Amino acid sequence: TQAGAEICTQTAVTGFECAQTAAGPQTVRAVQIGDSRIPCDAVVLAGGADTAQLAGLAGVELPQDHTFGATIITKPLPRLFQNIAVLHSPRDKQPHVNFRQFADGSVMVQGSGRDNYSQGDRGGDDAQVAQIVADSAEYVPALASAQVDHVRRGRRPIPKDGHPVIGFADDVTNLYLATTHSGVTLAPIIGELAAIELVDGTAVELLAPFRLGRFG
Known part of the structure; x- marks a missing residue:
């Protein structure tokens, strides 16, 4: 695209290469695409009803129906x-x-x-x-x-308590989750706030109640 993004259609994510950090949690080093890999600094999972399954490939449990x-x-x-x-x-x-x-x-x-x-x-x-x-x-x-x-x-997709799940996973610190109902109405504001957290590295207070960690 004009902004430098590359869109890969009909491409299945088969796994994530994760590495342990000195502080304990893991980070994703690359996304596995069949026999190929895409190195990454961060991964955003916004896969609708399949977000929980994708998170599971990185060892992250997302309570979602x-x-x-x-x-x-x-x-x-x-x-x-x-x-x-x-x-x-x-x-x-x-x-x-x-x-x-x-x-x-x-x-x-x-x-x-x-x-x-x-x-x-x-x-x-x-x-x-x-x-x-x-x-x-x-x-x-x-x-x-x-x-x-x-x-x-x-x-x-509906998280277990009915509310959005937005933000980095505690156990995989560069894995960002974004799943909710209704994405049609909430996507504009979620996209804007998620971009701030991803690009600027700033935690948005408005999103604090919607972190994955609330499920314990």
Whole structure:
């Protein structure tokens, strides 16, 4: 890239070369890519639902779950909202749905049907998808005629206590972890603060409650 970064696509990390420091903890000397290695000064793990597995390759335990996530994208509809970015159904009413409309008129719909994300979304099959759209139509009747274009399904990373894990690991001092739900909304601020810690070597006080060490 113009900034000097090299992007390696379709490349699996198979391990880390670690060395003991005089103070006791380890540091990562290189990232193993199959038969190759990439020397490094620091490693950032921001692998979503696979972050815990990657951390384990360096001997770091990251308490993390992952749950099923699904978002439904409809075919374009006439403009539904004028000044609303995202609309959520009342938290005290089941099932839970939220939706937003894109510039092309398509609507993204998500339905958890539960009080939190610990048990995952609905949307695993066509019947659930149709029900989520119908639930959304209770709040926006125009969605009753919506046609589903496609469904995005994946795994949602959730640290054990539900809060982000951000910062260097205590046992591998140059291994930086960044995992959370929701990365879509928190990525801008996490990226900015993580860059300060990585480049400037300054601990950001705002991130203190979110260190891995809180799990003991």
